[in-house]
Amino acid sequence: MPHADSSFVPEEIKTKQDFYEHVEMGIVALTEGQTYWVSNLANASALLYHSYLGSPQLYGMREDGEPVVNWTGFYIHPPELASSRESPVTAPLLLGPFNGRPACQQIIPRAGKGVCADAFVNGETVLVADVHEYPGHIACDGMTNSEIVVPLLNKVGQVVGVLDLDSTVKGTFTEEDRIGLERIARHLAI
Numbered sequence: 512m513p514h515a516d517s518s519f520v521p522e523e524i525k526t527k528q529d530f531y532e533h534v535e536m537g538i539v540a541l542t543e544g545q546t547y548w549v550s551n552l553a554n555a556s557a558l559l560y561h562s563y564l565g566s567p568q569l570y571g572m573r574e575d576g577e578p579v580v581n582w583t584g585f586y587i588h589p590p591e592l593a594s595s596r597e598s599p600v601t602a603p604l605l606l607g608p609f610n611g612r613p614a615c616q617q618i619i620p621r622a623g624k625g626v627c628a629d630a631f632v633n634g635e636t637v638l639v640a641d642v643h644e645y646p647g648h649i650a651c652d653g654m655t656n657s658e659i660v661v662p663l664l665n666k667v668g669q670v671v672g673v674l675d676l677d678s679t680v681k682g683t684f685t686e687e688d689r690i691g692l693e694r695i696a697r698h699l700a701i
Contacts, residue, residue, distance in 0.1 A: 517541060518561035525568055531691025534562050538695055552585045553608035555699055559583040559676070560610035573679060581654060581679050584609020585663070586618055586627050587672035604631060604672065611677070614651045625649040627673050630660035634670045636689050640682045652677060659684040661696045674699070 517537035524530050541554040563570040563580035570579045585607035603617035604627060618624070620631040624647050630637045639658045642648045648658075655677040663672040674696050678684065 518558050518565060520562050520566040522568070524566065527569060527685070527687035527691060530562070530566060530569055531687075531694065534559060535691070535695055535698065537562070538698060542699070548587075549608060551699060552587075555674075555695070556584045556608045556610050559695075570683070577654060577679050579678055579680050579683060580676060582609065582611030582614065582652060582675070582677035584611065584614065584675055585672055586631075586675060587663075588620070588631070588670070604628070607672065609675075612652050615649060618649065623647045626658050626660045627675055630662050630673050631670055634662050634664075636661045636693060638684055638686075638689055640684075642677075654679045656681045657683045659688055659692060661689070661692045663696050664700045666700070671700075 517540060520530065520533060524533055537558050538555050541558060542551045545551055560580070560583040563583070564572070564578055572578055586604035587607040588602060588604055604620050606614055606616050618627050620628045622629060622632045626637050626639055626642070626645060626648060628647070637660045639645045639648075642650070642655055642658050657678045657680065659676050661674040662670045663674060665671045674692060676684065676692070
């Protein structure tokens with residue numbers, strides 16, 4: 512099967528739980544045997560993005576043609592900075608592999624400096640129903656209305672980056688999304 516086919520979501524998938532099980536299987540297949548993190552995160556962001564687009568029963572497109580999930584990607588605390596003298600508090604999170612419109616190049620990981628920064632600093636998923644009400648939200652894309660950010664942990668449990676997803680619709684992401692995306696993030700950390 513061509514790799515791109517892994518992003519097709521069968522019509523019979525009608526629940527978020529089934530959606531994330533399907534996506535996780537695709538990510539596992541695409542990353543099997545590959546240890547280079549850039550390749551794995553690139554395929555994961557592409558698979559997520561196109562799976563959301565290809566799932567009109569759950570996400571898909573808005574009536575005006577804009578995607579509901581308009582950005583999927585990663586911000587990474589680069590390994591070369593993690594081993595330097597620069598502390599994780601001052602070393603920026605750098606834009607990693609993503610799909611969607613161009614994004615912020617770096618984020619300073621300090622509490623209160625955005626959704627990605629808070630997820631990174633606290634090591635916990637941040638689920639935001641309305642980004643316009645979130646203190647310190649960084650607006651990379653003015654069309655974004657909701658967001659979920661999941662921390663990425665390395666093998667020893669240190670936060671090394673985040674998985675970030677944006678939506679053009681308020682309240683898109685739920686606890687079901689959090690559970691599914693945290694499972695995917697755990698796989699990518701391995």
